[in-house]
Amino acid sequence: MMNNVTRKHLFDLPEGVIYLDGNSLGPLPKSVPQRVQKMVTDEWGGMLIKGWNEADWFTQPGRVGDQIGALIGAPAGSVMMGDTLSIKVYQALAAALSMMPERKVVLSDSGNFPTDLYMAQGLLELMGQGHSLRVVDPEDVAGAINDQIAAVMLTEVDYRTGRKHDMAAVTQTAQKVGAVMIWDLAHSAGALPVDLAGSGCEFAVGCTYKYLNGGPGAPAFIYVRPDLANSARPALQGWMGHDAPFAFDMDYRPAGGIERMRVGTPPVIQMTALEEALSVWDGVTLDAVRAAAIDLMEQFVAEVEARCPQLTLASPRDPQKRGSQVSFRFDEGYAAMQALIDRGVIGDFRAPDIMRFGFTPLYIDSGDVSGAVDILAEVLTNELWRGPKYRTRAKVT
Numbered sequence: 562m563m564n565n566v567t568r569k570h571l572f573d574l575p576e577g578v579i580y581l582d583g584n585s586l587g588p589l590p591k592s593v594p595q596r597v598q599k600m601v602t603d604e605w606g607g608m609l610i611k612g613w614n615e616a617d618w619f620t621q622p623g624r625v626g627d628q629i630g631a632l633i634g635a636p637a638g639s640v641m642m643g644d645t646l647s648i649k650v651y652q653a654l655a656a657a658l659s660m661m662p663e664r665k666v667v668l669s670d671s672g673n674f675p676t677d678l679y680m681a682q683g684l685l686e687l688m689g690q691g692h693s694l695r696v697v698d699p700e701d702v703a704g705a706i707n708d709q710i711a712a713v714m715l716t717e718v719d720y721r722t723g724r725k726h727d728m729a730a731v732t733q734t735a736q737k738v739g740a741v742m743i744w745d746l747a748h749s750a751g752a753l754p755v756d757l758a759g760s761g762c763e764f765a766v767g768c769t770y771k772y773l774n775g776g777p778g779a780p781a782f783i784y785v786r787p788d789l790a791n792s793a794r795p796a797l798q799g800w801m802g803h804d805a806p807f808a809f810d811m812d813y814r815p816a817g818g819i820e821r822m823r824v825g826t827p828p829v830i831q832m833t834a835l836e837e838a839l840s841v842w843d844g845v846t847l848d849a850v851r852a853a854a855i856d857l858m859e860q861f862v863a864e865v866e867a868r869c870p871q872l873t874l875a876s877p878r879d880p881q882k883r884g885s886q887v888s889f890r891f892d893e894g895y896a897a898m899q900a901l902i903d904r905g906v907i908g909d910f911r912a913p914d915i916m917r918f919g920f921t922p923l924y925i926d927s928g929d930v931s932g933a934v935d936i937l938a939e940v941l942t943n944e945l946w947r948g949p950k951y952r953t954r955a956k957v958t
């Protein structure tokens with residue numbers, strides 16, 4: 562059965578595959594190869610260096626940033642593309658800390674993605690000013706916010722369990738004590754409605770290869786609240802974020818506005834793939850996507866619980882309290898996921914025992930959900946995961 566946002570015909574999905582991993586790497590929109598081909602041959606090949614002006618490569622990071630902004634409730638001119646999410650986390654945190662020189666604690670939670678915590682640890686160490694990173698359980702975040710905290714840095718949706726923070730409420734709690742709020746939207750952008758402007762947060766970051774289907778290595782984004790855009794310190798002072806990059810001054814002077822968050826030369830081929838991939842969102846609202854995703858998740862949870870008693874739900878039961886993924890715990894989760902993938906149902910595994918399934922209604926419908934559960938039930942009931950080839954761990958899980 563089709564939901565009202567399904568547009569499977571726009572995606573190039575392999576025959577016989579049910580793809581429940583768009584939360585990790587979105588599939589290929591059909592129009593991307595031709596657009597990339599054209600960029601490579603006509604723009605790079607034909608225009609050479611002139612492409613920066615004639616094909617608007619230079620302004621592309623801001624133009625694509627505005628398109629992403631429209632999907633996350635951010636006004637035009639407040640989102641810039643570039644680099645990887647790890648880099649943008651570093652940049653946002655550094656900018657936040659320079660706004661709060663007298664406070665020395667960064668607060669995050671144990672549901673955050675490790676790279677966010679690693680980048681924070683590296684930054685604080687390098688600053689050498691006695692900063693510390695305080696990591697609490699997700700339920701304890703609100704209680705841990707006090708006037709020692711310089712910045713609260715959280716990922717809205719937990720990559721393992723899908724548990725979702727209340728963005729508006731946490732932001733308000735942080736700002737009440739004068740702390741700067743940074744949201745990571747890696748598992749939110751393109752998955753659910755986000756109201757960045759309404760939340761009032763100072764900074765947000767995210768990637769575009771998950772729910773936004775930009776392809777492996779697609780550039781990340783950073784949002785700076787408009788009233789801070791002319792004062793936020795970009796930390797990574799690259800020439801493309803300079804006020805006059807082609808004046809080649811010896812000294813750094815940040816550009817006005819969000820342009821200052823640029824670092825170096827953008828990945829034009831990859832940015833072009835992303836720009837084209839965003840066309841699949843024409844005419845869809847995130848509210849409709851969210852409603853359809855909740856229907857799919859509710860169907861999946863009900864069918865799995867009825868047919869696969871071996872699995873335990875690891876995600877919040879209330880769909881409003883999670884993002885667009887459902888996770889189940891199973892001791893042999895790694896092997897079971899390999900057996901499932903071998904049979905055309907692609908989800909993924911997160912240590913130690915989480916089987917993770919993403920629901921992306923643009924290309925997944927309720928027939929896919931039933932089909933996936935049929936195969937999952939078969940793998941578990943017949944213990945097909947015992948096959949020796951499912952037990953060796955690959956480099957990327």
Ligand SMILES: *Cc1c(COP(=O)(O)O)cnc(C)c1O
Pocket residue numbers: 645646647648673674676677716720745747748768781
């Ligand atoms: C996927 C993800 C990342 C990945 O960072 P990259 O620099 O793009 O590899 C970082 N943080 C969170 C919260 C993520 O979900």
